[in-house]
Structures are given as structure tokens and as C-alpha cells.
Amino acid sequence: MASASHRRPRSRARMALLCAVVVTAVGLLVSLVVALRPGGGPDGVRTAAGPDAGGRPGTTATSASPAPPSGARAKSSPSATTSPSKRPTPTATPTRPAPAPRTSARRTSGTAPSAGRIKPGVTYQGIATHYDAADGDGACSYGPSPDLMVAAMNHTDYETSAACGAYLLVRAANGASVTVRVTNECPLPCAPGQLDLSKQAFAKLAGLSAGRIPVSWRLLSPATSGTVSIRYKTGSSRHWCGVQALGHRNPLARLEVATGSGWRRLARTEYNYFLSPDGTGCGGPLRLTDIHGEQLTVDGVPVRPDAVQPTGVQFARHPSP
Incomplete structure (x- = not known):
């Protein structure tokens, strides 16, 4: 009986010792596993430098932009690089009125002159008189003009407005001359060859008091920068x-x-x-x-x-x- 009572305490001591050994061994195993894990550092450090931040494990991310694919040719870029979401807004241009329709023209040579009574290269003899041309308008319906070197053609040579717009070189017997443009008609009794000049044009040839003077005149094809x-x-x-x-x-x-x-x-x-x-x-x-x-x-x-x-x-x- 005495020997049995002494075995029980010994058994408990052994059990306690065994538990201590097991706990120590487990602790050593856990430490060894942690030391041997990839990265060898705490999870908190790996997360800060992990793939979600754009870098490789164990490295620090320097840019959020992905690198170009290996072997790809770099595209040329303007000097000021912008991301697609921040493209410059085009400058608004002011609205301009629609241009008027443009004209075109084709020039062809005629086969023969189309002159009426008044022909190029012919010198005509007649009488010059004068009238108040006012604003320069007349039967040709051109409208007012600041140029008052104008003439009214006699009814016969006016020829239903065929003379309108003709430039004439008019010369007096005294040698004086003036260039005029036909803008009006001189009705009968103006005789063929007669010109009724504006007072301003007549004054280039003689005094207004002369009233009527003999003249010669012919067509001109003047130099001009204007167009039709x-x-x-x-x-x-x-x-x-x-x-x-x-x-x-x-x-x-x-x-x-x-x-x-x-x-x-x-x-x-x-x-x-x-x-x-x-x-x-x-x-x-x-x-x-x-x-x-x-x-x-x-x-x-x-x-x-x-x-x-x-x-x-x-x-x-x-x-x-």
C-alpha cells in the first residue's frame, strides 16, 4: 500500500515535464517556420511594397504607370505630354459669316469684232456741247459716280445703249484732249458724231462760254485695275x-x-x-x-x-x- 501512494505524485511530475517539453518544441517549430517564409518580414511591411502598389515584392514602387511592353517601339510624343483625360481643349474660333458665292470665269477669243456703229481704230468727227451731269448718272443706269469725266452719246451712236461704258479720247482743234466715259444719251436733235460732255470735261477743252466746239474722238481701251x-x-x-x-x-x-x-x-x-x-x-x-x-x-x-x-x-x- 505504501508503494502505490508514492507512484501517483511521480506520474504527475512526469506529465508536467512532458507538457513543458511539447510546448517548447512547438514554439521552436513556429519560430523556424516564420524565419523560413518568403520575404522574411512581417505581413505589414510586405503589403506596403507589394504588387498592389505597383512594385515587385520587397521593392519600393516609384511610378503607378505600367512600363511599356518588352520590345515595343516607343511612340514619339509632343514636348508637352498630357494624359488622355487631360487633353487640351481646342480653342474656340469665332463664328464667321458664310462667304458670298465666288465667281469663276473662262476667257475665249472671239473670231471677229462685234462692234456696232462705233468701231475700234476709227476716228470720228463731230461737235462737243456741255450739260450739267449732276452726280454722273444717266440713261446707262450705272448710278452716281465721283468721276464726272463723263459724256452723253448722241441718239444715233448711242444705239440702244450699245455705247454705254465706252471710253473715248476727245480732242479739240486747239490740241487739248480729255478722256471721258459714256454714261448717258443725248437725245435728238443731237446729230451723229456729237458728244454732250459734262461741264467738267468740256472745261478741259475750252471755256464753257464757247458752247459748241468741233472735236474728233475715238475709242480707248484703257489700263485699269478694276474688273467686270x-x-x-x-x-x-x-x-x-x-x-x-x-x-x-x-x-x-x-x-x-x-x-x-x-x-x-x-x-x-x-x-x-x-x-x-x-x-x-x-x-x-x-x-x-x-x-x-x-x-x-x-x-x-x-x-x-x-x-x-x-x-x-x-x-x-x-x-x-
């Missing part, structure tokens, strides 16, 4: 129109409009408009022929009543013989 313009008459439309040419260097012989089958010549009025009573060709291509036979074909002139629309072209100059 087109004007549609008041009330013009696609159904009826009157067309006028202004600023032509040489007298105008014909004005034609394009039709489906060719060109149609318009009738000329005494007030220097060419009429299309049924609207044929109104707003379409126009063909202008001067007295030398030269033709200008003009496109793109819309029907805008009373608007002077430049064409950008001019008849050729013909120096006087």
Missing part, C-alpha cells in the same frame, strides 16, 4: 430678270445666258439692262462678249437684285493704233 461686275435689276427673280454688266474695259456687244441647248442672247434695253422675260438663265452662267469679239463666261452669280457682284475678270486691253 454683274448687277441684277430691281424685281429680278428666277422667273424674270434684268442683267447689267458694269466696269467693263471695252464696250459690251452681247450678253447671253446658258440654256439646256446652248446660249441665248438677251435683248438689250435703252436703259442698259439685258432682259430675260421668261426667267431663262436667271442666276445661271453668263457669257459676255465685247466689241473685239472676246468672250468671258462667268459662273456663280446668284440673283441678288441691286447688288453689285464682282467677277474678278476683265476684258483684254487693246492699245490704240
Whole structure:
């Protein structure tokens, strides 16, 4: 009995010793496992430098931008690089009114002169008188002009406005001369060859008190930087129109409009408009022929009543013989 009571305490001591050994061994094993883990550091440090921050494990992230793929050719970039979300906003340009329709012209040479009564290279004899030209307007319907070196052609040579716009060199018996432009008609009894000059032009040849003087005159084809313009008459439309040419260097012989089958010549009025009573060709291509036979074909002139629309072209100059 005595020996049994002594074995129980010994058993408990052994059990306690065994537990201590097991706990120590487990602690050593845990320390060894931690020491041998990849990265060898605490999870908190690995997270700060881990893949979520853009770097490799154990390194510090320097940029959030991915590196270009290996072997890819670098794209050229402007000097100021911007990210796609921050592209420069284009500068707004101010709204400009739509430009007026532009005109084009084709020039062709005529085969023969188209002169009427007044022909190039011919010197005419007549009488010069004078009148009050006021603002320079007249039967040719050109409108007011600051240039008052103008003349009214006698009714016969006016020839239903065929003389309108002609430049004339007028010479008096005393040798004095003046250049004038025909803008008006001198009605009967003005005789063929007679010119009724503005007072300003007549004064270049003789005193106004002379009243009537003998003169000679001939056509000029002057040097000019201006170009031909087109004007549609008041009330013009696609159904009826009157067309006028202004600023032509040489007298105008014909004005034609394009039709489906060719060109149609318009009738000329005494007030220097060419009429299309049924609207044929109104707003379409126009063909202008001067007295030398030269033709200008003009496109793109819309029907805008009373608007002077430049064409950008001019008849050729013909120096006087």
C-alpha cells in the first residue's frame, strides 16, 4: 500500500515535464517556420511594397504607370505630354459669316469684232456741247459716280445703249484732249458724231462760254485695275430678270445666258439692262462678249437684285493704233 501512494505524485511530475517539453518544441517549430517564409518580414511591411502598389515584392514602387511592353517601339510624343483625360481643349474660333458665292470665269477669243456703229481704230468727227451731269448718272443706269469725266452719246451712236461704258479720247482743234466715259444719251436733235460732255470735261477743252466746239474722238481701251461686275435689276427673280454688266474695259456687244441647248442672247434695253422675260438663265452662267469679239463666261452669280457682284475678270486691253 505504501508503494502505490508514492507512484501517483511521480506520474504527475512526469506529465508536467512532458507538457513543458511539447510546448517548447512547438514554439521552436513556429519560430523556424516564420524565419523560413518568403520575404522574411512581417505581413505589414510586405503589403506596403507589394504588387498592389505597383512594385515587385520587397521593392519600393516609384511610378503607378505600367512600363511599356518588352520590345515595343516607343511612340514619339509632343514636348508637352498630357494624359488622355487631360487633353487640351481646342480653342474656340469665332463664328464667321458664310462667304458670298465666288465667281469663276473662262476667257475665249472671239473670231471677229462685234462692234456696232462705233468701231475700234476709227476716228470720228463731230461737235462737243456741255450739260450739267449732276452726280454722273444717266440713261446707262450705272448710278452716281465721283468721276464726272463723263459724256452723253448722241441718239444715233448711242444705239440702244450699245455705247454705254465706252471710253473715248476727245480732242479739240486747239490740241487739248480729255478722256471721258459714256454714261448717258443725248437725245435728238443731237446729230451723229456729237458728244454732250459734262461741264467738267468740256472745261478741259475750252471755256464753257464757247458752247459748241468741233472735236474728233475715238475709242480707248484703257489700263485699269478694276474688273467686270454683274448687277441684277430691281424685281429680278428666277422667273424674270434684268442683267447689267458694269466696269467693263471695252464696250459690251452681247450678253447671253446658258440654256439646256446652248446660249441665248438677251435683248438689250435703252436703259442698259439685258432682259430675260421668261426667267431663262436667271442666276445661271453668263457669257459676255465685247466689241473685239472676246468672250468671258462667268459662273456663280446668284440673283441678288441691286447688288453689285464682282467677277474678278476683265476684258483684254487693246492699245490704240
